[in-house]
Every structure is written in C-alpha cells, then in structure tokens.
Amino acid sequence: MEARGAVNCYVCEKCRCFTMTINMSAGVTSFMCRCAHCDGMAQSSFYKFRPPTNGGVASVTVQEMWYRPVKKWFDTADAETQRHILRGGLIKAPLGTHEILCDALEVNSSTKEIADFMESAYGCRPDFKDPFFKVPAEK
Numbered sequence: 001m002e003a004r005g006a007v008n009c010y011v012c013e014k015c016r017c018f019t020m021t022i023n024m025s026a027g028v029t030s031f032m033c034r035c036a037h038c039d040g041m042a043q044s045s046f047y048k049f050r051p052p053t054n055g056g057v058a059s060v061t062v063q064e065m066w067y068r069p070v071k072k073w074f075d076t077a078d079a080e081t082q083r084h085i086l087r088g089g090l091i092k093a094p095l096g097t098h099e100i101l102c103d104a105l106e107v108n109s110s111t112k113e114i115a116d117f118m119e120s121a122y123g124c125r126p127d128f129k130d131p132f133f134k135v136p137a138e139k
C-alpha cells in the first residue's frame with residue numbers, strides 16, 4: 001500500500017513524457033500504466049519523486065489520480081478489477097470530478113481492517129490465501 005497523498009511519476013517507454021499521479025486514498029497502485037500523452041505504457045518511478053525542499057519554485061503538473069471507487073462502479077467492473085480493488089488496489093482516472101469512496105485505511109492497516117472495510121463497502125471480502133495479495137501481515 002502507498003500513502004494517501006503520495007505523488008508518483010510514471011515515465012513513458014515510447015514518448016519519454018512523465019505522467020504525474022496523486023493517491024486520494026492509501027492503497028495499491030500499478031507498476032505500469034497507460035501514458036497520459038500517447039498510447040504508450042509508462043513505468044512507475046516507485047514514489048521516488050519528491051517536491052523540491054530548497055525554497056525554490058517548481059512547476060509540477062499532476063495529471064491523474066488513484067482512488068477507491070464507489071460500490072456502483074465496483075459492481076460494474078470486471079472480475080480482475082474487482083479482485084484488485086478488494087486487495088486494496090486503487091483505480092486511476094484523469095484529474096476531475098469522480099465519486100471516490102472515503103475511508104480511513106492507511107499504509108499500515110492490518111489485513112483484518114482491510115477485509116472488514118471491503119466487506120462493509122463492497123459486500124465481499126478479499127481472499128487472503130491469494131499469493132498476490134500484498135498487504136502487511138495480520139497483527
């Protein structure tokens with residue numbers, strides 16, 4: 001899980017442009033995503049981007065947001081996307097107005113807290129036996 005408010009930079013393999021994203025909730029984001037500037041795929045820089053701290057001025061344009069969707073969006077998603085969301089995954093959309101699910105999950109939330117939240121929000125629990133379910137171990 002990555003923190004709420006974290007900014008990431010994806011670098012396009014085709015046009016080399018940056019796509020900047022921000023996390024509206026704590027959650028799991030993708031290693032690769034579609035470039036915001038062309039039809040290429042962009043690779044995560046693993047949240048290494050940090051705003052300058054030397055008192056200078058930087059021009060930073062955040063283009064897309066990662067967020068936790070509301071139940072009516074979840075209900076229409078395909079099974080693979082639902083699986084991603086139940087395991088703490090966020091979905092990405094251009095900045096703008098989106099209905100986002102508000103929650104109190106944080107990077108150190110336990111698997112039980114995540115599962116309880118998912119059940120109350122979406123009506124189903126994640127599968128903890130899934131080897132790709134990457135969240136901190138239950139406390």
Ligand SMILES: [Zn+2]
Pocket residue numbers: 012013014015016017035036037038039040041
């Ligand atoms: Zn590109």
